[in-house]
Amino acid sequence: MRTIFEEPQGRSEGILPSLDVPEEGASRLLGEGLLRSVPARIPELSEPTLARHYARLARANYGVDDGMYPLGSCTMKYNPKIDEDLARLPGFTGLHPLADPELAQGALRLIYELSRLLAGIAGLPAVSLQPAAGAHGELTGMFIIKRHFEERGEGERRRILLPDSAHGTNPASAATAGFSVTEIPSDGEGMVDLAALKDALDHTVAGIMLTVPNTLGIFEERIIEITELVHRSGGLCYFDGANLNAFIGRARPGDMGADLFHFNLHKTLATPHGGGGPGSGPIAVSSGLADYLPVPRIALEDGLYTLDWDFPRSIGSMHSFYGNFLVAVKAYAYLLQLGDEGLREVSGNAVLNANYLQERLKGTFMLPYDRLCKHEFVLSGKGIADGITTLDIAKRLIDYGFHPPTVYFPLIVREAMMIEPTETEGKETLDRFIEAMEKIAAEAKEDPQLLHEAPHGGPVRRLDQTRAARDPVLTFPFSD
Amino acid sequence: MRYIPNTGSDREEMLAAIGRSSIEELFSDIPEPVLKRFRLLGLPPRSEIEVASEIGELASANEGAGLIPFLGGGVYDHYVPSIVAHILSRPEFYTAYTPYQPEVSQGTLTAMFEFQTLVCELYGMEVANASMYDGATALAEAALMAERINRRGRIAVARTIFPHYRRVLETYCWPAGISLVDLPYSRTGRFDPADVPDRISALIVQTPNALGVIEDLAGMKERIGDALLVVSAYPPPFGLIEPPGRFGADVVVGEGQPLGLPLGFGGPLLGLFATRKDYLRQMPGRIAGRTVDADGNVGYVMAAQTREQHIRRARATSNICTNSALCALAAAVYLASLGSSGLRRLAGLNLEKAHYLAAGISELDGYELAFTGPFFNEFVVRTPEEPDSVRERLRRAGFLVSPADHLEPLGVERGIRIAVTEKRTRDELDRFVAALKGEG
Numbered sequence: 062m063r064t065i066f067e068e069p070q071g072r073s074e075g076i077l078p079s080l081d082v083p084e085e086g087a088s089r090l091l092g093e094g095l096l097r098s099v100p101a102r103i104p105e106l107s108e109p110t111l112a113r114h115y116a117r118l119a120r121a122n123y124g125v126d127d128g129m130y131p132l133g134s135c136t137m138k139y140n141p142k143i144d145e146d147l148a149r150l151p152g153f154t155g156l157h158p159l160a161d162p163e164l165a166q167g168a169l170r171l172i173y174e175l176s177r178l179l180a181g182i183a184g185l186p187a188v189s190l191q192p193a194a195g196a197h198g199e200l201t202g203m204f205i206i207k208r209h210f211e212e213r214g215e216g217e218r219r220r221i222l223l224p225d226s227a228h229g230t231n232p233a234s235a236a237t238a239g240f241s242v243t244e245i246p247s248d249g250e251g252m253v254d255l256a257a258l259k260d261a262l263d264h265t266v267a268g269i270m271l272t273v274p275n276t277l278g279i280f281e282e283r284i285i286e287i288t289e290l291v292h293r294s295g296g297l298c299y300f301d302g303a304n305l306n307a308f309i310g311r312a313r314p315g316d317m318g319a320d321l322f323h324f325n326l327h328k329t330l331a332t333p334h335g336g337g338g339p340g341s342g343p344i345a346v347s348s349g350l351a352d353y354l355p356v357p358r359i360a361l362e363d364g365l366y367t368l369d370w371d372f373p374r375s376i377g378s379m380h381s382f383y384g385n386f387l388v389a390v391k392a393y394a395y396l397l398q399l400g401d402e403g404l405r406e407v408s409g410n411a412v413l414n415a416n417y418l419q420e421r422l423k424g425t426f427m428l429p430y431d432r433l434c435k436h437e438f439v440l441s442g443k444g445i446a447d448g449i450t451t452l453d454i455a456k457r458l459i460d461y462g463f464h465p466p467t468v469y470f471p472l473i474v475r476e477a478m479m480i481e482p483t484e485t486e487g488k489e490t491l492d493r494f495i496e497a498m499e500k501i502a503a504e505a506k507e508d509p510q511l512l513h514e515a516p517h518g519g520p521v522r523r524l525d526q527t528r529a530a531r532d533p534v535l536t537f538p539f540s541d
Numbered sequence: 542m543r544y545i546p547n548t549g550s551d552r553e554e555m556l557a558a559i560g561r562s563s564i565e566e567l568f569s570d571i572p573e574p575v576l577k578r579f580r581l582l583g584l585p586p587r588s589e590i591e592v593a594s595e596i597g598e599l600a601s602a603n604e605g606a607g608l609i610p611f612l613g614g615g616v617y618d619h620y621v622p623s624i625v626a627h628i629l630s631r632p633e634f635y636t637a638y639t640p641y642q643p644e645v646s647q648g649t650l651t652a653m654f655e656f657q658t659l660v661c662e663l664y665g666m667e668v669a670n671a672s673m674y675d676g677a678t679a680l681a682e683a684a685l686m687a688e689r690i691n692r693r694g695r696i697a698v699a700r701t702i703f704p705h706y707r708r709v710l711e712t713y714c715w716p717a718g719i720s721l722v723d724l725p726y727s728r729t730g731r732f733d734p735a736d737v738p739d740r741i742s743a744l745i746v747q748t749p750n751a752l753g754v755i756e757d758l759a760g761m762k763e764r765i766g767d768a769l770l771v772v773s774a775y776p777p778p779f780g781l782i783e784p785p786g787r788f789g790a791d792v793v794v795g796e797g798q799p800l801g802l803p804l805g806f807g808g809p810l811l812g813l814f815a816t817r818k819d820y821l822r823q824m825p826g827r828i829a830g831r832t833v834d835a836d837g838n839v840g841y842v843m844a845a846q847t848r849e850q851h852i853r854r855a856r857a858t859s860n861i862c863t864n865s866a867l868c869a870l871a872a873a874v875y876l877a878s879l880g881s882s883g884l885r886r887l888a889g890l891n892l893e894k895a896h897y898l899a900a901g902i903s904e905l906d907g908y909e910l911a912f913t914g915p916f917f918n919e920f921v922v923r924t925p926e927e928p929d930s931v932r933e934r935l936r937r938a939g940f941l942v943s944p945a946d947h948l949e950p951l952g953v954e955r956g957i958r959i960a961v962t963e964k965r966t967r968d969e970l971d972r973f974v975a976a977l978k979g980e981g
Binding site for chain 2: 074076078102104105106121135141147149151154155159160167178194200229230235238242279284312317383390393397407409416455465470516520521536
């Protein structure tokens with residue numbers, strides 16, 4: 062792939078106006094000593110060159126609009142176009158975050174109303190939209206838990222319990238907040254081992270982080286026992302909302318015993334993933350923890366939306382301003398369009414699609430946990446043919462026009478393939494995916510080289526990850 | 542529902558294939574009491590036309606979006622060339638996710654690599670990541686990184702950093718057991734390097750700072766020895782002025798919104814994070830690296846992943862996963878559409894217009910520049926009357942300036958902060974001065 066540094070250089074003039082005030086000169090205004098001695102090597106491209114460069118890059122990418130993107134736990138659903146348009150309204154994009162609240166009533170109202178709806182979905186009363194992503198929501202939650210126990214004089218609660226199927230962000234968030242992590246093994250059915258949980262619980266446990274359903278796509282059937290056990294020992298229950306698409310419109314984390322819960326608006330509420338971000342990770346908490354939420358919070362007083370800073374127990378602020386507001390606009394538009402009925406259909410179809418795929422694929426690939434799944438499930442690539450890895454299968458799927466699933470996660474399944482179809486794929490697409498997977502399984506036995514060398518078409522062949530790690534080239538190597 | 546392609550008969554066939562009689566049966570693993578406690582939102586479905594109108598009304602209710610912002614504080618009203626939005630609208634970019642599968646993500650990865658290079662060039666640094674959430678969290682992550690390296694439990698912070706960045710910094714530092722030591726500033730508006738204490742993990746400064754003044758970074762790194770020099774820096778001035786890397790900065794962070802993003806009520810933003818190669822293994826965030834494919838052709842992958850949460854879990858350098866990738870793409874397109882010379886011109890326009898306005902205001906009775914240090918496009922003026930009444934007068938004339946509560950924590954009384962970008966015309970600047978005079 063060619064970078065902008067290798068494109069023919071052109072001219073950029075015509076974007077900026079000429080100076081309309083008397084020129085003083087930078088050296089007079091700032092003094093020679095401050096002026097840049099070596100110019101930044103920023104390429105100057107004519108607009109046609111620039112447009113074609115990024116059109117070429119776009120063609121080398123695969124998005125949800127290109128086809129099925131069954132990346133497990135990422136909920137790669139279709140992103141409604143109207144939501145994009147609404148987030149581009151000048152009344153939103155042209156609004157400065159430091160504009161007086163009286164001049165930002167529409168935006169503040171949107172934050173307030175979305176928070177109210179999210180509270181309803183979570184079954185938890187207080188919400189902050191400040192976290193900019195799921196992991197940022199987790200960190201906010203961990204800070205809240207830390208502050209809560211410090212304030213109660215229970216600073217000895219320094220451990221966070223985590224099932225061994227947890228997302229990597231969970232232990233990293235807990236550690237960033239100064240907690241140590243104790244892993245709880247899964248039982249034979251892929252759920253939290255209750256005996257191990259009981260053994261781990263004591264006065265040094267601050268809480269547990271759970272993903273519901275878990276990363277195997279399995280709903281923790283003993284969720285009430287788990288949260289009660291943790292509560293009884295004085296700990297708090299944090300729920301990672303990455304997998305909310307499995308039960309939205311049908312059940313609420315607050316009713317399962319969650320004290321804190323984060324949303325991923327870029328997953329469940331259909332805002333686009335942007336090639337890695339921006340997302341949005343609002344956090345919902347129980348009434349007992351509401352005072353710890355980040356400031357400012359949005360309040361409604363006498364019909365006027367205001368910024369409320371008066372929460373002395375707050376953890377502080379997690380973001381420069383109010384979180385990823387334009388992402389919130391998209392999520393709000395999505396919720397309004399769907400309503401209760403639509404949300405119920407979302408989880409219904411997401412779970413139906415996943416179970417259909419699981420059922421049809423389990424004869425071909427190994428299914429380590431054969432039971433009702435929720436919105437996703439995990440297969441293993443092991444034993445499909447000698448010398449064939451899950452990576453080979455994933456890369457071959459690209460040749461069939463699909464984005465590969467999440468691979469090698471969760472860590473408790475060897476050669477894992479975590480498949481999440483989402484509700485925005487229809488049966489016809491799922492059948493094509495099944496057909497491709499079956500063909501690949503046959504190819505693995507008949508012509509393994511075909512898999513080892515995949516992908517075959519496309520902008521690049523299989524890339525050498527080892528070389529990138531051994532000899533890192535992280536910026537363009539200018540020759541001048 | 543229009544975003545769900547399955548028809549009723551599809552659903553029946555699929556249920557039959559899995560041996561279930563209804564969709565409800567698929568949720569039988571959720572405990573009964575949980576299902577019973579469920580409550581609806583009371584939200585009826587709405588058509589696209591209704592939603593567009595309802596949200597359109599909310600957008601129109603933001604009067605502030607129609608006024609002329611002389612507001613800064615990390616987010617600035619710079620012009621965004623049209624091409625930026627057009628490129629960002631390509632679904633191949635915005636509907637993709639983190640490039641876990643590099644062979645189908647060369648667009649995102651190449652753009653990440655370009656972005657990293659541009660950030661390094663702008664700041665004069667050696668290695669940059671593919672983005673953080675915003676300038677404030679990038680700064681907080683820099684503090685955590687410095688503490689990982691030096692482990693002294695103490696970080697010195699110039700009082701002249703943005704109060705809202707200071708707040709986020711404090712939120713992140715408290716659980717990590719890092720105490721923050723504030724350093725005062727002088728009449729110039731620059732912090733006083735004589736006050737830097739010993740035994741610190743890092744010194745944090747911002748340039749241009751929260752008072753608009755360009756800090757003097759010369760000799761600072763030498764003063765603090767092996768403590769990390771962390772500089773939070775607004776990017777546009779570096780088209781014109783010497784970047785922090787030239788003064789030995791160890792980490793440079795900043796808010797990338799000025800590089801092609803809308804004001805957007807403050808989000809999404811774009812955290813910039815750059816450092817020296819020596820600290821690569823301690824860096825937070827994703828990084829793209831160059832490699833080759835099976836045929837020997839150049840391609841890009843995620844590099845140095847052993848630092849990251851999905852591999853290293855509790856021992857990762859940061860918990861960040863989702864970042865601001867699409868905003869980073871915007872910044873790359875923005876910078877390449879201006880180029881080095883365009884960026885220098887842009888910086889020149891901001892500098893000249895801000896000084897023109899500052900000179901005009903200084904001539905008014907009772908108004909004066911609050912600080913003597915050099916400034917770029919943002920400055921603080923002392924006002925002869927209560928800042929709130931001055932702000933009110935400006936607002937009636939259609940102009941917005943920073944709220945007083947953004948200056949009070951800095952110890953500035955009777956001041957307003959004014960930011961001027963290339964978008965402000967001479968006519969607007971003259972009318973601004975007239976409004977202060979009470980004319981117009």
